[in-house]
Amino acid sequence: MFIYTNIKIKIPDSFENKVFDELFEILEDVNKNYNSYSKNSYIDKINKNNGKFVQVNEETVNLLEKVVHFSEIMNGEYDITIMPLIKLWGFYKENSDKIPENLEIKKIKKLVDYKKIIIDKKNLKVKIDKNQEIITGSFIxxxxxxxxxxxxxxxxxxxxxxNAGGSSIVAINGWGIIVENPEPEKKLLKNDDGKILKITKEKYEGNDEYNDLFEIEIKDLTYSTSNQVNTFLEIDGEKYGHIISPKTGFPAKNKQIGIITENAFFGDMISTGLYNQTPKNFHEIIKKLSKEIKIEGYLIDENGEIHYTDGFLEYVK
Structure with missing residues (x-):
């Protein structure tokens, strides 16, 4: 799974095409060295040598330290050692026709614990527990x-x-971004001021162009979003998304989240971790994060209700 295959870059046409070569070289370097899916990357070596210390470089140490820090802030609902649970649910099988047994989930959950990532900063070594596995898809x-x-x-x-596949969009200067309805076949409930309150259960008969959630405008900021529209399993007619809660062992039921920050790396981790939260916890964790970084966002819960932070609507055009 190469990270740069669905990344689109727009720059002024006054710059030569060789600029793209420089930029994609940077993307390739990250893919080669830090993507868990890339053979012989530092993360791949850590995974294959689980239970043992692995020699890494300073960037790997710094990267994992930041990941662990945000996992702590989000109360462990963001955890990059989630891969065994993802595999248990069948996301890497051709066919998955049943929900895992509770006993299976309970057993595998014991492997999911970011606190067991041991980082030896002085000697540039990292170790994960036996049979643990890191996945970098939520931030790489x-x-x-x-x-x-x-x-x-x-x-x-x-x-x-x-634009990295729609999940992370970074703007230099000011750009407008259309935020899509995760269930475009359903109507949106708005108040008199046009603020969207809920995705209803009623069918939407109009033009999809007019059923988007809203347009936001960001300047020198990042918009990060998570949903499970395209990545899910269907078992007995029920859809189960790929964002799994480390706490429950089950896919989260929220519909979508959007986060505005100054850093795409932080935003991507946060949008994944907060996807697992209740509306109450969403607001509490955002408040805690706002002491460290600039952040606003919204959460669409399993009932279709939209919960906004105080400052998010300032970005809506």
Missing amino acids: KAYAIDKAIQKMKELKIDDAII
């Missing part, structure tokens, strides 16, 4: 585009946008 594209954005700024590119 975002980490790569942050590095590409830094390069663009060094090249004096002052108007650009990078």
Whole structure:
């Protein structure tokens, strides 16, 4: 799974095409060295040598330290050692026709614990517990585009946008972004001021263009989003998404989350971790995060109700 295959970059046409070569070289470097799916990456070596210390570089140490820090803030609902649970549910099988037994989930959950990632910063070594496995899919594209954005700024590119598969969008200068309805076949309930309150159970008969949630405008910021529209299992007619709660061992039931931050790497992790939260916990964790970083967002819960942070609607056009 190569991270750069669905990354789109727009820059002013006054820059030569060779700029793209430089930017995609950065993306390839991150893919090669830090993507858990890339053979012989530092993360791949940690996974294959689970239970033993693995020699890494300083960037791997810094990367994992930040991941662990945000896992702590989100009360363990974000955990990159979630891979055994993802496999248990059958996301890496051709066919998955049954929900895992509670005893199976309970057993595998014991392997999911970010606190068991041991980072030896002095000697640049990392170890995970026996049979643990790290997955980087929730942050690796975002980490790569942050590095590409830094390069663009060094090249004096002052108007650009990078779209990493729709899950992370970073704007240099000001750009408008259409936020799509995760259930476009259903109507949106709005108040008199046009604020969307809920995705209803009623069928939407109109043009999809007019059933988007809203358009936001960001300037030198990142929009990160998580939903399970395209990645899910269908078992006995029920859809189960790929974002699984480390606490319950079951796929989260919320419909969508959107986060605005100054850093795509942080935003991607946060949108994944907060996807597992109740509306109450969503607001509490955002409040805690706001002491460290600039952050606003919204959560669409399993009932279709939309919960906004105080400042999010300031970005809605």
